[in-house]
Amino acid sequence: MTLHIGWSVEGVVGSEYKIDPTYLSPNIQLGQDLLEFTKLYEVPILLTEQYYGYLTVKAKSCCRRIDTVQLTTPPNNNQFGLFTYDF
Numbered sequence: 876m877t878l879h880i881g882w883s884v885e886g887v888v889g890s891e892y893k894i895d896p897t898y899l900s901p902n903i904q905l906g907q908d909l910l911e912f913t914k915l916y917e918v919p920i921l922l923t924e925q926y927y928g929y930l931t932v933k934a935k936s937c938c939r940r941i942d943t944v945q946l947t948t949p950p951n952n953n954q955f956g957l958f959t960y961d962f
Contacts, residue, residue: 877909879923908946912957916941924956937961 881902887894905923913921918941922930927938938958945954 876919877906877913877921877923878926879906879909880925880929881905905946909957912944916957916959918959920960922958922960924958927956927958934960 879902881900883898883900883903886897886899888897889895909921909923913919922938927935930938938960940956940958942957943954944957
């Protein structure tokens with residue numbers, strides 16, 4: 876599981892009989908890309924630095940920084956920290 880905060884646009888696709896939601900954003904793709912990192916780091920939960928910043932002090936005390944990454948796919952080509960939540 877990956878947790879990240881960012882914007883997205885919701886839309887619908889389908890016909891008059893069936894409608895499915897769709898979400899568009901580079902932040903959604905980032906979350907999907909980070910899902911592969913859970914296997915690399917062998918952790919069940921990855922939090923981005925952006926998400927970590929919204930946690931309470933008590934929740935932050937249960938987290939551990941595991942790496943700083945820089946993705947090369949725009950617009951997510953900036954560095955950010957990755958954290959895991961220790962149960």
